[in-house]
Amino acid sequence: MNTLCKFAHIYIIFAYFQYMSDIPTVNGTFINIIKWQLVNSLVVLGASHYFMVSCVKFDFESKSMRLLEVTLRNTCWMPDVIQLPIDLSWDDLHLIFAESLSLAENGMMGLHFGRFLIDRENIGVGICLMFIGILYWFISAYSLTLLVLDVGGHYEFQHSVNQLESFLKSERVNKAIIERSVLHFKYCWKRTMAVELAQLNNESINTVFRQDLNSYFYRKTFSILDSIFKGGEQMQRQLASNSIIHFFLPGHDIFREQDMINFLCVVHRGRVALSKNGQKLITLSKGDIFGQLLGTKVRPVRVTATAEDFVDVLYIDLKAFQSTITEPVRRTITRNPQQKSDFMATKNIFVENPYDTVQYLLRGRKTIRLPWSRYPTEARGANWYVYFLHLTWFVGPLVTAMIVHTLFVLPTGHNLWVRMYVLLFIFDAVHLINFLSEFYEIELVVLKNKCAHQRVGLKIFKRWGLYVDLLTFLIPLGTIVNNDWRFQYGRILRLKSFWDFHRNFCKSFKVWPLIFGVLYRRFS
Missing domain, CATH: 2.60.120.10 (Jelly Rolls)
Structure with missing residues (x-):
């Protein structure tokens, strides 16, 4: 009866998620993904409980149900490298539970860190690992399918235009005509997001x-x-x-x-x-x-x-x-x-x-106007500011994180220390330039019933990213004060720039058609 009640609770949870996903105003894709990730967690906990029972025997008094002793079973699957006594202590139980949970998680991810053989005595463990491995594969494939279907309308449109461009090039159509055609579809996609x-x-x-x-x-x-x-x-x-x-x-x-x-x-x-x-x-x-x-x-x-x-x-x-x-x-x-x-x-x-003009509707691209510049510079196309933001938001944080991790394990005095430090300081300088350029950012606003560019000004201090960037410069200084290299990990906070990169560049017209095309050719 207790088991049936537990299944009833799970059924109620599933029914609630199904009800949520049927509401047309919510994104059913993410609701269903969350539902199956919850199944992931429940299966891991259930499998770890089975693994625990396979190793531990609990003896209770028949009348009062008082726990008498906790002993190790002969069918325990624990690796031989871990020596356990017959009479288990609480620390031993904690160790077995941690290993059971780890084994269930590894089985869910298709890994096998235990390095034990599945024999007749551990056939139940092997079947359980095979079951959760198949379930993980199903949930992963199901989630990916939902995500592809969720974004398919946008990216299928982009992929079609990308294929059209390839066809026109193969037919040796005039380059100017190809560029105008692609620009037209690109602009239509920006305005409609492929919604007919x-x-x-x-x-x-x-x-x-x-x-x-x-x-x-x-x-x-x-x-x-x-x-x-x-x-x-x-x-x-x-x-x-x-x-x-x-x-x-x-x-x-x-x-x-x-x-x-x-x-x-x-x-x-x-x-x-x-x-x-x-x-x-x-x-x-x-x-x-x-x-x-x-x-x-x-x-x-x-x-x-x-x-x-x-x-x-x-x-x-x-x-x-x-x-x-x-x-x-x-x-x-x-x-x-x-x-x-x-x-x-x-x-x-x-x-x-002015709020209904195309110029105002297309606002949002990062734009700066430096003191010596006569006109604002927008991060669009292939100008120098686009390349600089690629360097600052993507290449810089990635290389900085790799260098920090490498220097942490690199022996002191290694001949690579100087080279990596020079490269690290170069990207520090690039990040500092970008930090200072934020104060010259401008935005499109409506002034006196007209659209005009205005400096962001003091509103920049309302952005949480500004303070994260500031911490990436201040935290590493702790190494000088405390002589502790771990303060250098503060530079890893620059990885938040990946979000800026995604928001400004990865939602553009030409990124996803290539990815969609590769996935289509790979799985079709």
Whole structure:
């Protein structure tokens, strides 16, 4: 009965984790991984209990159940190097329990540190080790599968673009075209994280909710457009419902003159330059519309549309647009002379909310402006600051940790001491330069209703990483005061820079496709 109650408790725990993982607003992957790691711990404890009972015999008095003696069994699996008496003391029990727990953990990890042979007497121990080894393999494979599925949407998209780039290179496509294609997909991934919002809106929700959702996202844009059309709120909601957002980098063409385009475009963010026969006509801003404005039969467009900066454009299907607008709106379009050049612009220029601009949405990259620099330097692309941060955040902490561990075991007076000390001080200097450069970091903020770069200033003292960096310089000085080398381990705190490296660089577009591709080729 006691055993059944224990299994019932485990079942309740499993049911709770299953309930948590079924909630759509939580990450079921991590919930299930935690659940199976809990199974890991329970199996290790259970196996260690079995190993303990295999070595120790407890004798109790029949009536009062008082413990009489604790003796060593003949079937004990303990290695011969550990000599144990027949009558065990409490220290001996502690030793056997520690070895049992260690053996269970080693079996869980597929290790075998005991160096004992599994014979007939220890067949139960061997079966238990085989069971927990298989369970560990299952849990590891299950957890890895969950993680791959959890991030598969992002990395599969990146891997597909990486494969596209390889294909274009193999076909000897012009390098400039390849770079523009990859940059376009890279920018789209940054803005959407590979989430097909339009597909979700069209296939997973009803029409009314889709109108509400898109109307919330694009309300300001279509209210500006309605200052031209005068179609009313209902038309705004219908146009928003039929809109699909697309993203363009500065200098990229949205379409070219004489292209056959079956959609209209509405500027949602940024500025779009229209040109005809090589001559610039106008610069469009938020709420302006361009494309074939009349008729449902597709014809060549009369202008070239180019993104002047980071631009978000709303695509509206041509037939959907014509079926949505009313006859008064159609007459308004016909009377407007701008429609002959396939665009209609508002008379007043509407200033975008600075918090809704693409520049503000893309903020977050580490940026500094040194006293002698005229412009800020952002950690993007392949500039000198990116290489310096790679050296400071990844190479420096890694090499420093390796040197500290090596010097701890290296005999005093070895000829490598001087070389390693020189290398250690070089990375100390690099880390000190990075520590000082933190005070010149700037961030993008909104000042007087405009986006502007501002020095972080005293807010840097609110960051815990600043004090960790400071400790990496102060703790090693304890070696000079106390003549104790162990204070040098304070430099290992610089490994926290790995988190900075991961946050700024490892989430980029080009890192994971390679890893995903290797895993795909390895296990497929």
